[in-house]
Amino acid sequence: MYELMLDTANLSDIREGIAAWPISGVTTNPSILRKEGDIDVYSRLAEIKKLCGSQRSLHVQTVSTTTREIIEEARFILDRLGCDVYVKIPVSAAGLPAIKTLVSEGVKVTATAIYTTMQGILAGLAGADYIAIYLNRMENNCIDPFVVISEIRSFLDGMNSRSKILAASFRNISQVTSAFASGAKGATVGAEIIRAALGMPSINAAIEAFMEDFEAIHGAGQTMMTITKMKKAAVNSAAFLRLK
Numbered sequence: 001m002y003e004l005m006l007d008t009a010n011l012s013d014i015r016e017g018i019a020a021w022p023i024s025g026v027t028t029n030p031s032i033l034r035k036e037g038d039i040d041v042y043s044r045l046a047e048i049k050k051l052c053g054s055q056r057s058l059h060v061q062t063v064s065t066t067t068r069e070i071i072e073e074a075r076f077i078l079d080r081l082g083c084d085v086y087v088k089i090p091v092s093a094a095g096l097p098a099i100k101t102l103v104s105e106g107v108k109v110t111a112t113a114i115y116t117t118m119q120g121i122l123a124g125l126a127g128a129d130y131i132a133i134y135l136n137r138m139e140n141n142c143i144d145p146f147v148v149i150s151e152i153r154s155f156l157d158g159m160n161s162r163s164k165i166l167a168a169s170f171r172n173i174s175q176v177t178s179a180f181a182s183g184a185k186g187a188t189v190g191a192e193i194i195r196a197a198l199g200m201p202s203i204n205a206a207i208e209a210f211m212e213d214f215e216a217i218h219g220a221g222q223t224m225m226t227i228t229k230m231k232k233a234a235v236n237s238a239a240f241l242r243l244k
């Protein structure tokens with residue numbers, strides 16, 4: 001199954017996304033939470049989880065820097081927010097052993113801060129549920145993210161892994177579509193990416209042209225629904241006149 005998630009902690013974006021777009025989860029990290037200003041982090045995350053309900057996943061990142069502390073922090077997060085939360089852990093020297101331990105305990109893990117194929121392979125071998133690849137940041141560092149995605153994808157396929165590549169860190173729509181084309185099973189994007197995708201001037205120009213053509217036939221403000229009503233009204237009034 002392919003997935004689209006929202007990479008934000010902004011409540012109005014999340015409400016809009018859940019109501020209007022095919023969103024299967026919400027991913028957060030400390031920088032995303034910081035953008036929300038002076039918030040109580042756990043209350044905000046609890047609110048996001050409530051909005052997500054049981055149908056969508058919530059991903060929350062640890063910030064500790066030693067393996068023992070990452071594991072403790074992950075358990076604390078689950079204790080506060082529920083054990084169905086995905087704990088995001090950077091694939092680092094300290095993070096990888098934490099991923100391995102937590103996965104063996106049945107914790108849902110999203111391996112994150114991935115810039116290289118090797119990090120993705122290690123996260124896959126450790127059994128992470130999602131492998132979050134930082135596309136834009138990779139491109140900023142002259143790393144081709146699409147090669148990395150396809151290499152990790154063929155590795156995961158080769159080992160029949162259930163780990164899913166979740167592409168993240170986007171600046172434009174093309175990065176998202178190329179991530180899927182290269183083998184990502186999911187993408188987590190800011191609301192602005194979806195708004196940009198739907199707000200292309202050519203889409204609106206096409207819609208306006210269709211409307212003008214329709215109005216040329218049926219008159220201003222008419223739709224497929226109102227022309228039926230109009231026709232019915234015309235038939236009824238003709239029948240009325242005949243009766244008279």
Ligand code: G3P
Binds near residue numbers: 031032132134136168
């Ligand atoms: O989910 C990871 C992502 O938030 C990093 O994105 O935009 O900070 O590069 P960015």
